[in-house]
Amino acid sequence: MAIRVTVWNEYLHEVQFQEIAAVYPQGIHGCIQEFLEKEGFAVKTATLRQPEHGLTQEVLADTDVLIWWGHMAHHEVKDEIVERVYRRVLDGMGLIVLHSGHASKIFQKLCGTDSSRLKWREDGEKEILWVVDPGHPIAAGLGEKIILEQEEMYGEHFDIPKPDEQVFISWFQGGEVFRSGCCWRRGKGKVFYFRPGHESFPIYYNPEIQKVICNAVRWAAPVSGSPEETYGNTQPVVELHLAERTTISDLHQGKK
Amino acid sequence: MAIRVTVWNEYLHEVQFQEIAAVYPQGIHGCIQEFLEKEGFAVKTATLRQPEHGLTQEVLADTDVLIWWGHMAHHEVKDEIVERVYRRVLDGMGLIVLHSGHASKIFQKLCGTDSSRLKWREDGEKEILWVVDPGHPIAAGLGEKIILEQEEMYGEHFDIPKPDEQVFISWFQGGEVFRSGCCWRRGKGKVFYFRPGHESFPIYYNPEIQKVICNAVRWAAPVSGSPEETYGNTQPVVELHLAERTTISDLHQGKK
């Protein structure tokens, strides 16, 4: 069965700015949907201004991997929906956070750090993404680097927890580096952050960038048949033969 | 200069239950304060029912390492204070979370997972904490294991992100295991979770447990002279000689 992907996009830049609409006439989500469908995934989209931001319980329940692009309206995403996405990730749904999504509520919540903190510069300079884990499935089918002639710069320090797996590190023309492709596990879910994709550059039309996102969808898809964990008060697995409980008077005589 | 420690305790069990008061007549915080002071640390305490839970901006600004014990009233801790502690951790303050503090708001926020999820059983069974990283500073001065004759059990699965450093793993009489001593870094701050310390057992009087907590304070203390990071829009480090920016018509002819 095809992996079910939901592409979430803020979808404001494309509506408000003509020059961005020119880059992504169907919205960033439409562009991503198109190349994912060609790869055989079952793809839906959702956007900020839809009821419940398009992320109802039903939509999330039917989503294997959620892709997240947001930028100017992170604060408009309701905490209740953030909590809902968070619970689904812990339960196994994959999450791919793109570019400016680094500052989204959901990504900060999963990081446990202020991942909004980084350097940026929108001069359209060259970016080179180097593969630093060539055996990683997200790097499959690539060469040893991806060159983007014009992109927004993101620079370190990027305030994230240490990635569980580091796939890409970026070089920028102006002298900065950036951890551009980072994996974490949260609960049963996998999270991948991928840096490229400023709205004013046609990054998501780039076949290598598309390949990374397709690979990441396969990597982040839930494992089928994961153990059902039980939590809370539980009976012992082996029989307990307990010693008598320490009394308070024992205690004050200095006994453990 | 002595490391400045603030011991935060919910301080409800000791007030409400005579049998807990008998174990910790000065409160859990009082017991911890006492052995930390013997070790030469500069120690203050703070409790839930104080104004701002005792954790004012001033108190936190003067705290190198915060120790956190809470259990029955995690929900009473105000989000505003949680946020304040969180910001101080990212800024370099150490945080030591004890026992049932695993379900506190601050620990969940720093984990990025639902760390309230684990198994538990309050039968007073035997726990053996094994050192699995013998070169770690938090294990200094210990033997290869700590035996606690009677403790509450916590069992896996414990829903935490993969520890950056794993110092202890516990064995329980009833058949469970638990990752009992776990380190993470968040921003410039260090976080240590240490499992033992149920309120009805006199765990914090145990000299080996005290040694672990003292070691953890030293480990978690902020590094002096950390780089001042700059975030946001920044100038290039090396001069940019930029190519002409891609135009929309370039784009629709399939150029990157």
Next chain:
Amino acid sequence: MAIRVTVWNEYLHEVQFQEIAAVYPQGIHGCIQEFLEKEGFAVKTATLRQPEHGLTQEVLADTDVLIWWGHMAHHEVKDEIVERVYRRVLDGMGLIVLHSGHASKIFQKLCGTDSSRLKWREDGEKEILWVVDPGHPIAAGLGEKIILEQEEMYGEHFDIPKPDEQVFISWFQGGEVFRSGCCWRRGKGKVFYFRPGHESFPIYYNPEIQKVICNAVRWAAPVSGSPEETYGNTQPVVELHLAERTTISDLHQGKK
């Protein structure tokens, strides 16, 4: 195409000791081969006393995942063959090291530590393997624990580098714990260590143990289409406009 597995077994206990032959009449390798073939893998076997230990260049070139069981004759494995296996792992071949294989030359070489160091006791006590990463593909199809009624004990401290992924932690009846299922990446290859499998207990007939090994084979299989890395002296990606080189007289005037 089926994943190609080679099961390597020292194959001495089964030949030399009647009681072990009774447990594994076709050898440990024969038992493992059988359940792997039922799962659809293309399986060959190799043993110590074959020429080149059965691990010729051709055999390794045709192996996606190598499984390793050895115990009493680690020192008989030729360094040249160890080097050959090592190179194949770095090149992408998966390696699954079972039980007493922890002390093998190849595992020590990949660890970079003295992984022969651990505690052991052959009393046939109970082992409980707890899943501590329930979203991990190696845990698929399991419950939250595996109970083995009788096994050899291995106890911490186990001298391994910190696992990149920790899947299982074992509890033993006698009071020990052990990191029983550990993943590392080395070059393009994946390495999984799995503890159970003492030769005198029929562990590899256990369906849950078989499931773990089958899962591990799929997890460890090489990624298709990994980037071809280039090493050594390379040309710049972007044109260098170099400053004049610092002279020795500059240097002795204290200039960088």
Next chain:
Amino acid sequence: MAIRVTVWNEYLHEVQFQEIAAVYPQGIHGCIQEFLEKEGFAVKTATLRQPEHGLTQEVLADTDVLIWWGHMAHHEVKDEIVERVYRRVLDGMGLIVLHSGHASKIFQKLCGTDSSRLKWREDGEKEILWVVDPGHPIAAGLGEKIILEQEEMYGEHFDIPKPDEQVFISWFQGGEVFRSGCCWRRGKGKVFYFRPGHESFPIYYNPEIQKVICNAVRWAAPVSGSPEETYGNTQPVVELHLAERTTISDLHQGKK
């Protein structure tokens, strides 16, 4: 008591090439010794052509932290001495591997990968080392980056196991990036790899580079009072009440 450092240098370039001798008249080891002594460390040196490469049992026993610089004669280092250094690291001695020491036998042995594999180019281009873990003690006292106007380039992919802690990532003028400051733990010992230091550039006179190495010495120094681990056949911690051992006939009736 002062931390006892031994600076090991191959000491061939400085002897064989006049232009290198001009950069380091007292040898690279002499330069490093000098700034470490100013910092209060107790420093000795050792070189390749000394008996036992200057690394006798006595010297190593009296060394808290060993610094390693080698380049053209890695193959001349005797395996017996490599083994000796390796054992001391597992036992707690810190090891700081500098620059071309990445290809040394000891570093490869501790990595478990072919760490000789990387890209390089000796054009004297600009390197910028970015701090990516600003709370790390090795970064104390630095700014957010170190700029080296002229250095040899090292580029990814660098074939190392995933660092336990990543302190620096380098940018190079020609378009490459490199994981320049990496920490690992091996046994009780700590290992730090630090990239800068090509022999033809006066890198070790740079005050920021000196600060990094001084910080790394303090970070890598052994922990006092580490647990004494016991290995091998051990008695149970808690009394075993064992079930009867499974018999072969049980086995062939399909019982576990």
